[in-house]
Amino acid sequence: MSDPLLTMNDVSKRFGPTVALRSVSLELHAGQVLALIGENGAGKSTLMKVLSGAHLPDSGKMTLNGQSYRPKNPLQARRAGVAMIYQELSIAPHLSVMENVLMGVEPTVGPFLNWSQMRERTRRALAEVGRADIDPATRAGSLGIAEQQLVEIARSVALGAKVLVLDEPTSSLTRSDIANLFTMLKRLRTQGIGIIYISHFLEEVGEISDRFSVLRDGSSVGSGQTTDITDDQIIKLMVGRDVEDLYPRTHHTPGEVALEIDQLQGEKKPRRASLQLRRGEVLGIAGLVGTGRTELLRIIFGLDSVKSGKLKIGTYVGPASPSRRWDQGVGMVSEDRKTEGLALGLSIADNITLSNPRNLGPFRLVLPGRQDRASAPWIKKLGVKCRTPRQNVGDLSGGNQQKVAIARLLQHDVDILLLDEPTRGVDIGAKAQIYELINELATQTTPNRPARAVLVVSSYLPELLGICDRIAVMNRGVLGQAKPVAEWNERSLMAEAVGQVDAFN
Amino acid sequence: MTVQHEMMPTPAPKLTSGRKQWIKSIAAALARIGALAVIFLAFGLYVPKYAFFSASNIENILMQSSVYAMAGLGMTMVIITGGIDLAAGSTIALSMVVTALVLTSGDGQFLITHPVLCTSLAVVGGMLAGTMIGLIEGLLITLLKLVPFIITLGMMMIVRGGAKELADNQEISPSSNNWLFRELMFPVQGQTFNWQLFPLGVWITIVAAILAAAFLRYTRLGRRIYAVGSNEATARLCGVPVQRTKVIVYALSGCFAGLAAVLEFSKLNMGQPTGAQTYELYIIAACVIGGTSLTGGVGTVFGTIVGALIIGTLNAGAQQAGWPKQRQEIVIGLIIIVAVALDQLRTRSTR
Numbered sequence: 001m002s003d004p005l006l007t008m009n010d011v012s013k014r015f016g017p018t019v020a021l022r023s024v025s026l027e028l029h030a031g032q033v034l035a036l037i038g039e040n041g042a043g044k045s046t047l048m049k050v051l052s053g054a055h056l057p058d059s060g061k062m063t064l065n066g067q068s069y070r071p072k073n074p075l076q077a078r079r080a081g082v083a084m085i086y087q088e089l090s091i092a093p094h095l096s097v098m099e100n101v102l103m104g105v106e107p108t109v110g111p112f113l114n115w116s117q118m119r120e121r122t123r124r125a126l127a128e129v130g131r132a133d134i135d136p137a138t139r140a141g142s143l144g145i146a147e148q149q150l151v152e153i154a155r156s157v158a159l160g161a162k163v164l165v166l167d168e169p170t171s172s173l174t175r176s177d178i179a180n181l182f183t184m185l186k187r188l189r190t191q192g193i194g195i196i197y198i199s200h201f202l203e204e205v206g207e208i209s210d211r212f213s214v215l216r217d218g219s220s221v222g223s224g225q226t227t228d229i230t231d232d233q234i235i236k237l238m239v240g241r242d243v244e245d246l247y248p249r250t251h252h253t254p255g256e257v258a259l260e261i262d263q264l265q266g267e268k269k270p271r272r273a274s275l276q277l278r279r280g281e282v283l284g285i286a287g288l289v290g291t292g293r294t295e296l297l298r299i300i301f302g303l304d305s306v307k308s309g310k311l312k313i314g315t316y317v318g319p320a321s322p323s324r325r326w327d328q329g330v331g332m333v334s335e336d337r338k339t340e341g342l343a344l345g346l347s348i349a350d351n352i353t354l355s356n357p358r359n360l361g362p363f364r365l366v367l368p369g370r371q372d373r374a375s376a377p378w379i380k381k382l383g384v385k386c387r388t389p390r391q392n393v394g395d396l397s398g399g400n401q402q403k404v405a406i407a408r409l410l411q412h413d414v415d416i417l418l419l420d421e422p423t424r425g426v427d428i429g430a431k432a433q434i435y436e437l438i439n440e441l442a443t444q445t446t447p448n449r450p451a452r453a454v455l456v457v458s459s460y461l462p463e464l465l466g467i468c469d470r471i472a473v474m475n476r477g478v479l480g481q482a483k484p485v486a487e488w489n490e491r492s493l494m495a496e497a498v499g500q501v502d503a504f505n
Numbered sequence: 506m507t508v509q510h511e512m513m514p515t516p517a518p519k520l521t522s523g524r525k526q527w528i529k530s531i532a533a534a535l536a537r538i539g540a541l542a543v544i545f546l547a548f549g550l551y552v553p554k555y556a557f558f559s560a561s562n563i564e565n566i567l568m569q570s571s572v573y574a575m576a577g578l579g580m581t582m583v584i585i586t587g588g589i590d591l592a593a594g595s596t597i598a599l600s601m602v603v604t605a606l607v608l609t610s611g612d613g614q615f616l617i618t619h620p621v622l623c624t625s626l627a628v629v630g631g632m633l634a635g636t637m638i639g640l641i642e643g644l645l646i647t648l649l650k651l652v653p654f655i656i657t658l659g660m661m662m663i664v665r666g667g668a669k670e671l672a673d674n675q676e677i678s679p680s681s682n683n684w685l686f687r688e689l690m691f692p693v694q695g696q697t698f699n700w701q702l703f704p705l706g707v708w709i710t711i712v713a714a715i716l717a718a719a720f721l722r723y724t725r726l727g728r729r730i731y732a733v734g735s736n737e738a739t740a741r742l743c744g745v746p747v748q749r750t751k752v753i754v755y756a757l758s759g760c761f762a763g764l765a766a767v768l769e770f771s772k773l774n775m776g777q778p779t780g781a782q783t784y785e786l787y788i789i790a791a792c793v794i795g796g797t798s799l800t801g802g803v804g805t806v807f808g809t810i811v812g813a814l815i816i817g818t819l820n821a822g823a824q825q826a827g828w829p830k831q832r833q834e835i836v837i838g839l840i841i842i843v844a845v846a847l848d849q850l851r852t853r854s855t856r
Contacts, residue, residue, distance in 0.1 A: 075744050090742060092735035094802035095728070103732055104743030111724045155743070 003066055005030040005194040006051075006082075006163050011060030013046055020046040022219045023060070028163065028194040033185065035209035035226065036198045039238055039459075039494075043218040044198050048165055051196075052084040053077035065162070082163045083156030087171055087290075091148045093141025098122035100140045101155045125158035126150075128191070130184050146177035153184070164188065165196040170204060171290060171476075182208050200288050200498045202231045214238060232491070235498075239461070239490045247466030248439045254469070255279035255444075258416050258453040259300065259330075264309035269295045271477035273309075279415070280451035282442045283482060284464035286493045287474030293457040294335055296479065297418045300455075301325050301332040313416070326355050331409035333402075335420035335457070341405045344394035348386055349375040351393050351404050356412040378407035383433055399430030406434065417441065417454045423463060435467050442469075461490045473497050530805075533796060536851055537811040540794075540844060544815060548822030557825060564692055567703055568772060570817030571690075571710040572597075576765035576784065577791045577809040578717040579639070579758030584792050585721075586734040586751055587801025588646070588653035590758050594784035595664035596638045598777065600766030602672045604631035605776025608679035631770070632763035638664055639759020643752035661785065668778040677776040689771035706768045713764065718806035730754055734801030791816050794844045815844065 006028040013021040021043050028034050038044045049055040051062070053071030062069045064080055071077035074084070092100055099106070101122045107114040122136040131150055134143070140151055149169060156164055166185075170178045185195055185208060199205055205212060206226060213223040214237040222237045259277040264270065269292030277283050285293050298304040300311065302320030310317065313328050325332075334341035342351050349371040353360060360374060361367035372389040379389060382403040386396060393404055402422065409417055419438070423431045444451040458464050464471050465485060472482035473496040480496055549557040556562060576593050583590045590596075607627040638660065645656045690706040701708070721727040732740040733750050741747050770776055793799065794815055795808025819840055823833035 074742050078742065078744070090736060090739035092732050092739055092802065094735040095731055099728055099732065100739075103740065104745050106725045106728065108725050111726070113723055113725055113728060115723075 002029060004028060004063075005032075005065060006069075007061075007063045008047070008051065009061045009063075011047065011050055011057045011062070013050060013055060013057050020218050021050070021057070022217075024215065024218070024220050026213050026220070026223070028196060030162070030192045030194050031189050032211065033189060033195045033197055033209045035205040035212040036196055036215065037200070037202075037205060037212055037234060037238060038215035039200075042215040042238070044215055045167065046218075047215065048084065048167060048196070048198065051077070051163075051165065052082055078156075078159060078161075081159075081161050082165070083159065083161035084165045085149065085152050085156070085167065085169060087168045089145070089148050089152055091140045091151060093139070095140055096136065097126075097134060097138050097140050097143070097151055098136035100151050101125055101136075101158050103155070105159065121158060122154070125154040128157050128187075129154050130180075130187055145172050146174075146180065149173075149181070150184070153188075157188070161193065163194045163196065165198070167198045168200070169197075170199065170201065178204070202234055202498050205234075206231070231495070235491050235494050239494055247463075248436050249467075250439060250443050252280045252282070252442050252451070252469055253444065254281045255450055258314060259455070260310070260312040261300070262310040264296070264299065264311055265307045266292070266295050266299050266304055267307050269477040270299075270474065270479060273474075273479035275472055275479065275482050277416070277453045277455055279453045280442055280444060281470065282438060282454040282456060282468045284468035284471040284485075285455065285457045285474055285479070286459075286461060286464050286471055287497045289459060291474045291497075292477040292479075293474045294420055296474070297332060297420050297455070297457060301330060301418055303332075326412060326414075329413075329415035330418065331355070331412055331414035331416070332418040333405045333409065333420060333422055335424065337398075337401055337405050342393050342401060344392070346393060347390045348379065348384065348393055348396075348404055349389035352378055352389075352407045352411050355408055374411060375407070378410050381410075382407055382437065399426040402426050402434065403430065406437065415450075415452055417452060419454065420457045421459065422456060423458070423460065431463075435463075438467055461493050464493070465490065475499065533851075534807055534811075536848075537795065537808060540847070541811055541815050541818065544822070544840070545818050548818065548826065552822070552825045557822065561692060562821065562825070564703060564707075566814070566817045566821045567707045568690055568692070568768075569820060570813045571707050572765045572769050572772070572781075573784070573787050573791050573816055574810050574813035575710050575713060575768060576758075576762045576788045577795075577813050578713060578806060579754075579761030580785075580788045581792050581795070581797055581804050581806060581809045582717075582721065582730055582754045583653070583758045584734075584789070584797045584799060585730050585801060585804040586754050587737070588751065588754070589657060589789065589799070590639075590642065590755065590762075591654065591657040591785050592638065592642065592660035592664050593758070593762050593788050594781045594786075595661045595668065596635050596759055596762040597766040597769055597781035597784055598779065599638065599664050599668035599671065600631040600635045600763040601770045601773075601780060602668045602677060602776040602778050603634040604628065604767055604770045605677035605679055606630075606671070609677060628767050631767045632760055635759040635761070635763025635766060636756050637759065639762070640752065640756040642759070643755030646755065647748040647751055665778075672776060672778040674778065676778075678774065679776075690768055691771075706771060709764075710768070713761070714806055714810050717761075721806060726750065726753065731802060734803075736802075787816050788813075790841050794841065794848070796848055815840075 004027045008024065008026050010023040010025055011021055012023055024043070024047055026034065036044050046055065050057045053074045053076050056072065064082065069080060071080060092103065098118045102118055107117040107121070119136045123132065126132055126134050126136070129150055134147060140148060143151065153164070169181060173181065189195060197209055209226045211223065212226050212229065212234070214221050214234060216238060255278055257276050258279050262274050264273045273296055275283065285296065287293050295304060299306055302322050302325050311320070313330060316328060338344060343354065352375040353371045357366050360370040375389045379386065384400050384403045384407070386400065393401055396404065406422065423434055426434065438454055441452040442454055456464065456468065465488060468485050470482040470484050471488050471493065473480045473493060475497055549555065576597060580590055580593060604627045607630040608623060642657055642660050645651070646653050690704050693701055693704055721730065729740065729745045729750050732745055733747050737747060769781060773780065791812035792804065792809050793812070795805065795812030797804030797808060819837045823836055
């Protein structure tokens with residue numbers, strides 16, 4: 001075989017104490033499509049950021065066309081011929097297609113733009129990606145997502161890119177757009193461009209790629225010819241780890257239906273979701289990041305609007321807003337605790353009593369002493385490590401911040417808990433405490449206080465399998481059927497999360 | 506592994522072609538001119554004896570609008586990059602003082618015998634003063650990495666104070682024997698010899714506007730100004746020197762404010778350190794009424810010119826309607842909100 005177009009040898013990268021990449025190596029040949037596969041957080045994006053110059057590696061070597069390659073920033077990488085197409089498209093929506101395609105390298109005559117040459121070169125680039133029908137003068141923002149993506153690829157082609165990296169390029173495309181994209185990639189491949197294709201979707205990997213490379217926890221765990229491996233083998237490589245024994249489980253008795261959604265559709269996502277959540281039940285939602293899991297919780301909590309379908313809390317079906325939901329006994333812990341979940345500049349007591357400032361003083365006053373007294377039991381119960389309830393939440397560790405976010409729901413005494421990635425960025429000890437608490441909430445403890453209903457969104461499969469009674473999988477905006485946890489394992493969850501949805505579009 | 510994507514041919518998606526967009530922008534321009542016409546006619550019918558339609562009134566509106574329009578050219582560029590220049594009014598005041606100072610320094614000395622040289626120096630001085638202020642703003646914004654609002658808010662006060670310092674807190678009235686007084690903003694209507702139709706300053710503004718529009722439309726730098734405002738991250742990724750572009754834009758904004766100052770000076774016949782108060786707000790309003798988006802990426806010189814004319818017409822109309830000052834303010838404020846709201850509605854419905 002010819003010399004590789006691009007090599008990465010023993011590339012390592014750490015961020016503080018976290019090792020993001022551990023001696024990762026890969027090889028890409030001209031005219032080849034390499035699929036880079038791995039779970040969320042496996043290190044794919046870090047690896048590609050190293051490749052595209054957004055991060056400098058701590059150690060390791062890269063070569064491009066046989067020469068040493070060490071870009072200091074994305075611009076250098078682009079000039080060297082390595083172009084990234086990110087999931088979030090980078091298009092200047094107000095400018096024309098040709099201005100987008102030739103941005104940074106516009107041909108000029110004196111100080112003036114050479115419009116005829118711009119049009120000509122754009123036309124050529126568009127023809128190369130197989131869409132000569134797009135008018136170079138069109139405003140880029142008026143194009144659909146698929147065409148905008150194409151404009152970005154045309155931009156790389158016009159710049160003479162040798163390596164094209166596509167990060168989850170199909171996540172927001174329709175099926176026919178995906179087919180067009182693949183036709184174009186095959187075309188580019190015949191022109192000797194090397195393509196790195198990052199995807200969770202194994203069917204796509206099977207169709208488009210020549211070789212694959214799997215990352216897990218920052219290390220390469222396998223690579224080879226795509227034709228030599230089955231989906232199951234890839235999933236095993238992606239998941240392959242032991243379930244830690246952190247999960248307490250007592251017997252839960254499902255009670256009355258607390259939350260019911262039927263054929264629910266959001267403005268963008270989810271496209272279709274139905275489920276019933278009962279008191280005394282922990283229901284998990286698995287699926288990849290960005291498939292509509294968070295949006296589902298936001299819709300239930302009244303943060304996003306319902307496009308169609310039924311949403312019933314207890315017996316209530318009327319209009320929703322977060323304040324109304326709190327009144328109905330629904331509480332939510334956001335996945336983004338730093339910008340949405342907590343007011344980092346405020347104290348622990350302020351944060352815990354934020355949603356329920358009642359009984360904190362006469363005449364609806366909020367007295368700091370009462371806030372402290374109201375917060376103290378929760379701080380103690382959840383084991384929040386702090387000096388005083390008046391301490392700023394921003395000073396606490398991630399795990400302790402998360403406990404404060406959950407304590408707010410407890411102080412409010414909610415019946416339905418919506419938890420989005422409740423253990424993200426939380427150390428193992430705090431994780432165990434949070435699991436314990438979720439389990440306790442779903443168990444009836446006193447005769448006159450019925451058990452709570454818990455809906456958990458998580459990307460961490462062992463966690464869902466460990467704490468949930470039932471699990472449903474979200475795949476590209478469609479929520480699958482919730483099945484008892486005994487019927488699931490990591491591989492079947494992953495398979496459903498990365499599988500083809502039946503009725504796509 | 507099996508291939509599961511059916512390879513079906515996609516119907517050619519409906520694309521908005523370049524031509525259609527051209528029609529859209531023509532429609533936008535007509536809508537703005539329509540708005541201007543409606544406001545002009547409304548005041549024309551309201552003001553007694555049709556005095557509002559008189560040639561000298563129209564000339565007056567054009568003269569006042571010229572100051573806003575000239576400074577608005579730079580402001581448009583700044584706002585297209587997603588920035589703002591709150592110091593525009595103060596910059597006009599300071600540049601006006603500098604112009605006046607250069608002229609007075611010539612009074613009674615050899616320069617007075619070279620009136621053309623002296624006035625030219627005064628004009629260049631005013632432009633340079635404005636450009637320097639803009640340059641400082643641009644450098645502070647890019648080097649300190651602070652938002653333009655904060656930097657230019659600070660500069661607004663600094664420059665205003667600087668203008669008063671420089672003028673010793675007094676109005677500066679140079680002798681009037683020069684071209685700036687006689688020609689630039691001297692009403693020509695009512696004079697017997699009025700081949701030029703409007704004062705020279707109005708013509709200069711028109712020429713500057715044409716040049717600015719060509720700059721934004723046809724030069725590489727002009728298009729990069731849009732690119733920076735439309736998607737700064739992309740522009741950086743594509744190798745557009747984002748910081749340098751911003752510095753240039755603020756310097757240009759200062760330069761146009763300096764030119765506006767020369768016009769204002771010529772209108773007032775003196776350098777007023779306390780003059781051009783709140784002009785930045787009128788200038789920003791002109792840009793916004795003209796369709797420039799405060800979030801960046803969108804804006805045209807033509808729109809800003811019409812916006813400046815609308816502001817000028819409102820000012821003149823409210824005055825001639827004989828309303829008390831406070832009511833003028835209320836009406837102008839309301840019309841600005843309505844104009845921008847209608848424009849938003851229009852763009853949303855055609856999207």
